[in-house]
Amino acid sequence: MNTLLKIAWRSLWRNRRRTILTASAVVFAMVLALFMRSMQFGSYDQMIQAGVNQVGDLQVHDTGYWANQSIDRAFFYKQELGDSLKSLPEVKAILPKLETFSLASYGAQTKGVLISGIDPQEENSQTNLSAKIIKGNYLKEQGKGVLLGDKLAEFLKIGVGDSLVLIGQGYRGLTAYGIYPVAGIFHLPSLEMNSQLVYMNLPNTQEFVYPYQEGLLTGISIFLKNPSEINEAQKQIESRLGKDYEVISWKTILADMLQTIQLDNVSGQIMLFILYIIAAFGIFSTVLMMTMEKRKQYAVMVSIGMQRTKLIAVSVLETFIVAIIGVIIGLIIITPILIYLHLNPIPITGDMAEMYLEFNIEPVLPFALQPDIFIKQTLIILGLSLLSALYPVFYLSFFKVLNAFRH
Amino acid sequence: MSIIKAEGIYKTYNETHVPVNALNGVDLQIEQGEFTAIVGPSGSGKTTLLNIIGGLDLPSKGNIFIEQTNLKDLSSKQLIDFRLHHIGFVFQAYNLIPVLTAKENTEFIMVLQKRPKKEREEKVKELLEAVGIGDKANHRPGQLSGGQQQRVAVARALASQPKYIIADEPTANLDSKSTHELLDLMADMNKKYQTTFIFATHDQRVMDKARRIVTLDDGKITSDETFDR
Numbered sequence: 256m257n258t259l260l261k262i263a264w265r266s267l268w269r270n271r272r273r274t275i276l277t278a279s280a281v282v283f284a285m286v287l288a289l290f291m292r293s294m295q296f297g298s299y300d301q302m303i304q305a306g307v308n309q310v311g312d313l314q315v316h317d318t319g320y321w322a323n324q325s326i327d328r329a330f331f332y333k334q335e336l337g338d339s340l341k342s343l344p345e346v347k348a349i350l351p352k353l354e355t356f357s358l359a360s361y362g363a364q365t366k367g368v369l370i371s372g373i374d375p376q377e378e379n380s381q382t383n384l385s386a387k388i389i390k391g392n393y394l395k396e397q398g399k400g401v402l403l404g405d406k407l408a409e410f411l412k413i414g415v416g417d418s419l420v421l422i423g424q425g426y427r428g429l430t431a432y433g434i435y436p437v438a439g440i441f442h443l444p445s446l447e448m449n450s451q452l453v454y455m456n457l458p459n460t461q462e463f464v465y466p467y468q469e470g471l472l473t474g475i476s477i478f479l480k481n482p483s484e485i486n487e488a489q490k491q492i493e494s495r496l497g498k499d500y501e502v503i504s505w506k507t508i509l510a511d512m513l514q515t516i517q518l519d520n521v522s523g524q525i526m527l528f529i530l531y532i533i534a535a536f537g538i539f540s541t542v543l544m545m546t547m548e549k550r551k552q553y554a555v556m557v558s559i560g561m562q563r564t565k566l567i568a569v570s571v572l573e574t575f576i577v578a579i580i581g582v583i584i585g586l587i588i589i590t591p592i593l594i595y596l597h598l599n600p601i602p603i604t605g606d607m608a609e610m611y612l613e614f615n616i617e618p619v620l621p622f623a624l625q626p627d628i629f630i631k632q633t634l635i636i637l638g639l640s641l642l643s644a645l646y647p648v649f650y651l652s653f654f655k656v657l658n659a660f661r662h
Numbered sequence: 663m664s665i666i667k668a669e670g671i672y673k674t675y676n677e678t679h680v681p682v683n684a685l686n687g688v689d690l691q692i693e694q695g696e697f698t699a700i701v702g703p704s705g706s707g708k709t710t711l712l713n714i715i716g717g718l719d720l721p722s723k724g725n726i727f728i729e730q731t732n733l734k735d736l737s738s739k740q741l742i743d744f745r746l747h748h749i750g751f752v753f754q755a756y757n758l759i760p761v762l763t764a765k766e767n768t769e770f771i772m773v774l775q776k777r778p779k780k781e782r783e784e785k786v787k788e789l790l791e792a793v794g795i796g797d798k799a800n801h802r803p804g805q806l807s808g809g810q811q812q813r814v815a816v817a818r819a820l821a822s823q824p825k826y827i828i829a830d831e832p833t834a835n836l837d838s839k840s841t842h843e844l845l846d847l848m849a850d851m852n853k854k855y856q857t858t859f860i861f862a863t864h865d866q867r868v869m870d871k872a873r874r875i876v877t878l879d880d881g882k883i884t885s886d887e888t889f890d891r
Contacts, residue, residue: 258766258773265761555757558718560746560774560822562739656718 259565263572266549273541274577280537281581281636286589288527288632293593295523296623297600299516305444305617306509308382311350311476312485313492314508315340318501320473326355326426330500332470339495340477345488350377350476353460357423357431359453361413368407368453370421372460381478384441384454391415391439394456400438401459404449408440415439421453426465433463444617446609531639539643542574546647553651554659563651570647578640582633590629596622665729665825665858666692666715672723673710673881684710685721686881692826692860697852699861699872707881708862709830715860716828717745728825746774750819750827750857754834756811758803764790764814765799771822789817792854793847809840813847820851826858833865845871 267274317330332351340349353372358365375394379385384402385393394402401419403411413419418434425431435455443449455463461471479488485504493502506513553566600619603611608618673685684707692698692715700708713719714726717733726733728748736744745751758767765786772782790796793813795806803811812832819827829848833841849871852859861868869875877885 258770261766262759262761269761551757552759555751555753556759557742558716558745558751559771559818560742562742565774657713 259569260572263569263576266545266569267573267576270545273544274580277538277541277577278581278584280534281578281640282585282588284530284534284537285582285585285632285636287530288636289585289589289593289629291523291527291530292628292632293596293622293624294620295520296625296628297597297621299520300623301617301619301621302512302516303505303509306512307482307505310505310508312479312482312505313477313489314503314505315475315477315492315496315500316473316503318499321501321503321507324473326424326464326473329353329426329464329471329473331468332472332475336496336500337475340475340492343488343491343495345479345481345484345491346477347480348377348381348478350374350381350478351457351472352474352476353457353464353471354473355423355425355431355460355464357421357453359407359411360420360422361411361417364411364413366407366410367451368421369451370423370453370455370460370463372455372457372463374457378454387441387443388439389442391437393439394454395438396456398438398456399433399435399459400456401435402439402441402454403437404452405440405442406446406450407452408437410450413437419453421463425463426471429465431463433459435459444611531635534636535639535643538574538578538640539646541577542570542643542646545573546570546650550654550659553654554656557656566651567648570651571641571644574640574644574647575637578637582636585636586629586633593622593624596620597624663694663729664691664727665694666690666860667727668711668715668724669727670724671711671714671721671726673707673714673719674722684881685714687724688878688881688883690876690883690886692858694825695852695856695858696874697849697859697872698874698876699863699869700876700878701863701869702878702884704864706878708878710881711878712828712830712860712862716749716751717741746771746822748825750822750824752812752815752819752827752829752832754831756803756808756815756835758811758814758818760803763800763802764795764806764810764817767803767814768817768821771818775822785821786817789820790814792820792851793817794843807840808835809837809843812836812840812844816844816848816851820855820857823855824857826860829859829861831863831865832861833863833868838867841865841867 317328320328337349337351340346351374355370357368357370359368375396379393388402389405394400403413403419408414415437417437419437420434422430422432461469465471477492479485489502489504496502556566557563600621603618603620611618668688668690671685671688672683675682675684688711700711702708710719714721720734731744733741733744759770762770768786768789769782772785787796790799793816795810795813798806798810803814806814833844836844845868848859851857861872863869871891872889873891874886874888876883
């Protein structure tokens with residue numbers, strides 16, 4: 256093997272310029288592919304993280320709520336349910352929620368809003384909502400204050416300390432209504448949330464929807480210690496809670512977003528495929544030239560007694576070495592750039608930023624650093640190189656020695 | 663005892679759709695230790711016969727025995743292996759592996775034979791000294807003259823300890839001085855190692871050294887003479 260490796264290595268450096276050019280094609284493909292994939296996956300992670308921060312990794316509802324999201328399918332919280340969830344080792348935190356739709360009115364302005372009843376302390380520890388307050392104060396455990404998105408406040412022409420009128424449908428046909436002072440105004444990286452969402456203390460929301468019994472919830476968001484083990488956690492919780500409750504993953508809750516990601520991913524894959532084809536042709540043309548150029552040498556080697564399989568090994572080694580050199584240089588170039596961009600995402604401004612906000616995404620271009628991106632791209636590029644080596648494999652398997660001598 | 667026995671060898675090429683009979687019933691026996699030249703005009707079938715004797719080509723009709731082995735009975739892989747262990751080659755254009763040094767080129771064939779490293783090193787040293795380029799062992803072919811490269815080719819051919827060496831026009835690219843030196847060298851090797859040499863040549867200087875001259879014309883042996891040299 257040493258001799259074969261020596262022949263392959265020296266053959267490559269016999270035509271230094273060509274080897275450098277071929278390795279450059281691999282470097283180019285690696286750098287571009289990793290840059291694109293890291294940016295894409297960074298954006299996806301950001302979208303997913305933003306979504307999961309809002310809804311939790313898992314949600315527990317009354318069975319059937321997800322299929323028919325009516326306030327009448329809310330359930331009454333039992334302490335043992337919360338204790339049971341909290342006692343699971345996979346669970347980091349739980350956030351009980353009561354969500355309902357209502358009309359919000361101030362002065363002559365009225366708008367449909369989503370009221371999200373939350374435990375202020377738990378919510379803040381999970382989503383850091385208090386940091387998003389731009390005017391006034393965050394919710395207190397006691398008191399009737401509500402938080403409004405800045406766009407909603409702008410529409411209603413309401414400010415901190417003003418009274419917001421809410422009227423909507425309560426539990427089991429009741430009319431829900433109330434007047435609530437505005438405690439604070441928040442700004443989230445989502446136009447939709449900023450223009451529709453009202454946060455309210457959970458007990459106040461429960462009283463607003465159904466004043467006759469405490470503890471009404473539409474769901475409990477569960478945050479996991481290790482989100483990558485969501486499937487196991489979901490099964491565990493389902494078996495513990497039994498048939499009265501359904502456990503839904505964020506993948507179901509955010510199905511639309513996942514579909515958008517998948518579509519975008521396909522377009523990215525098409526771009527990558529084109530890039531791979533260009534790189535593969537770069538490598539293939541070199542392999543083709545190398546094979547043609549060495550036909551006579553191959554003929555001599557077979558004549559003196561070298562088996563074709565060993566010749567094939569030399570040829571594949573040559574291609575593999577060029578690819579490895581290209582991959583390593585590519586990784587050396589792109590890795591520090593991606594680390595920098597991961598730590599310092601590129602801010603997006605102007606109309607593009609608005610568009611990002613509309614899709615609930617913070618207007619920055621984050622870069623992902625998951626090892627599987629690097630591993631996958633490296634394997635694909637190496638695979639393509641080996642695919643290019645199929646030509647010499649084919650040629651060396653079947654070429655006629657005497658014909659090769661004549662060339 | 664004959665080491666090579668060609669019986670009724672015919673070779674027809676059909677490459678241009680017009681059959682060309684390169685060999686028309688050649689019978690030939692070559693004994694151990696011979697120093698034989700196959701001569702004849704261009705197109706007489708010298709190279710074709712040499713290719714068949716060297717196991718690089720098979721006859722369209724007839725049999726070629728190397729000792730007891732009929733080369734026609736061997737598969738492609740077996741034929742390659744047979745060449746590795748039994749036949750040495752010296753080509754007109756030297757055809758050394760350009761990325762290996764003289765030493766590595768000579769050793770290469772023994773690596774393929776999987777001989778022990780120590781044995782290889784000793785043999786390479788001995789052979790390169792014998793062909794007179796022991797001081798250029800670490801030079802690559804590009805750093806050697808034509809004559810020096812052909813000497814390395816002879817060393818490489820001898821390294822596998824073959825039964826015989828096939829040399830197709832080995833002096834065609836050499837000047838007069840290098841030709842004489844190479845022929846003297848091969849004659850010495852023939853005597854020293856009792857290795858059989860078979861040349862295809864037009865070169866009178868080679869013919870003058872050969873102890874047997876087989877003349878081919880139109881694919882047939884027209885004369886077969888031996889000389890006491």
